[in-house]
Amino acid sequence: MHFHTLYDKALRGEFLSLEEGVFLFEHAPLAELMLVADEMRRQRVPHGKVTWQIDRNVNTTNVCVANCKFCNFYRVPGHPEAYITDMDTYRRKIRETIRWGGDQLLLQGGHHPELGLKFYTSLFRQIKQEFPNIRLHALGPPEVAHICKLEKMSHREVLMALREAGLDSLPGAGAEILVDRVRRLISKGKCSAQEWLDIMAEAHQLRITTSATMMFGHVETIEERFEHLVKIRDLQARKPADAKGFLAFIPWTFQDVDTLLAKIRGVHNLTTGEEYVRMIAMSRIMLPNIPNIQASWLTVGKKIAQICLHAGANDFGSIMLEENVVSAAGASHRFTYRTIQEAIREAGFEPQLRNQEYEWRQIPEDIEEQVLN
Numbered sequence: 001m002h003f004h005t006l007y008d009k010a011l012r013g014e015f016l017s018l019e020e021g022v023f024l025f026e027h028a029p030l031a032e033l034m035l036v037a038d039e040m041r042r043q044r045v046p047h048g049k050v051t052w053q054i055d056r057n058v059n060t061t062n063v064c065v066a067n068c069k070f071c072n073f074y075r076v077p078g079h080p081e082a083y084i085t086d087m088d089t090y091r092r093k094i095r096e097t098i099r100w101g102g103d104q105l106l107l108q109g110g111h112h113p114e115l116g117l118k119f120y121t122s123l124f125r126q127i128k129q130e131f132p133n134i135r136l137h138a139l140g141p142p143e144v145a146h147i148c149k150l151e152k153m154s155h156r157e158v159l160m161a162l163r164e165a166g167l168d169s170l171p172g173a174g175a176e177i178l179v180d181r182v183r184r185l186i187s188k189g190k191c192s193a194q195e196w197l198d199i200m201a202e203a204h205q206l207r208i209t210t211s212a213t214m215m216f217g218h219v220e221t222i223e224e225r226f227e228h229l230v231k232i233r234d235l236q237a238r239k240p241a242d243a244k245g246f247l248a249f250i251p252w253t254f255q256d257v258d259t260l261l262a263k264i265r266g267v268h269n270l271t272t273g274e275e276y277v278r279m280i281a282m283s284r285i286m287l288p289n290i291p292n293i294q295a296s297w298l299t300v301g302k303k304i305a306q307i308c309l310h311a312g313a314n315d316f317g318s319i320m321l322e323e324n325v326v327s328a329a330g331a332s333h334r335f336t337y338r339t340i341q342e343a344i345r346e347a348g349f350e351p352q353l354r355n356q357e358y359e360w361r362q363i364p365e366d367i368e369e370q371v372l373n
Helices: 003-011 018-027 030-044 087-099 117-130 141-151 155-165 180-186 193-205 222-237 260-265 273-286 302-308 337-346
Strands: 050-053 056-059 104-108 135-138 209-216 246-253 315-318 351-353
Touching: 003 018, 003 030, 018 222, 018 273, 030 273, 050 337, 056 087, 087 104, 087 117, 117 135, 117 141, 117 155, 141 155, 141 193, 155 193, 180 193, 193 209, 193 222, 209 222, 222 246, 222 273, 246 273, 273 302, 302 337, 315 337, 337 351
Parallel strands: 050 315, 050 351, 056 104, 104 135, 209 246
Antiparallel strands: none
16 A cells, blocks of 8 residues: 555545455554645635634433443443532523523433433423523433333434434544444443434434444544544445435543543553544545544643644634533633633634534624633
């Protein structure tokens, strides 16, 4: 294999094989990968702006029986710190989110053994009734799979009911690495890799917009990272022509502080900044049919995320008015609506506020500055 032959193939929008991707990741000069990925970004996102979002991650519950080895957030049923978020809390947090310029809730939580479809559809309807302009980017394939098992219903039936109740889009949560060897080691209680993909395929059939993620830097091999990318890309290639499918791909690094993976297995995140940039570039190169690649500033920090904007990434994600899960494992970076725009400009790009559908928004005139804790 020759670098420039593979670069030309990628620039033509052709799919690189798993083996070709691994070869480039392991051997190609980073500067060359960045140049190729940057040119592909220009082709795919010709407006040249870097998009960002204002939303809030609100957790429906912290009760979970999935027992993921990288999660410090969950509590087992009956734990004294276990909770289910009540409607008064949602009202307060949504009103704050609107004041701070947000238009969306990212609603996720644990695999609660007693919260079935009726709980989520009632919640979604209540939120939409009181706040019709708030978008619900909610749950994720593992939570949908959990509801399906509780209710003995199909993926399609559950997704249709959630959409009817107010679901606007489906996050790419719980993908981790879409290889069952890895999932058995880090998230045995979640759905299999194939079920994750099946639920996303059904969402695409129903024209529900989705995103895809990858959490790396733990027990996976380089080959398994690229197997993950190929599965995401191949599923996107099978979506209906009029469906948006995966609008974005977000790779982020395992956060290891106080996790069971670190304590029991001695697994630590050893991902360097250079490796993360390399992974962003290869994500753009391997996923020519997914328009937006997001840099995870939450896990790698401002400076590395800025470099990623020159390595194929075109999106800076959300300022995250609230985030509890990744932060509980050590992610501590924060932005306000002002500082995220400053960071994008410092990197040489024009910032553009967006919504989950990657439609551009104007910053509200009456936006209030969020005070960081």
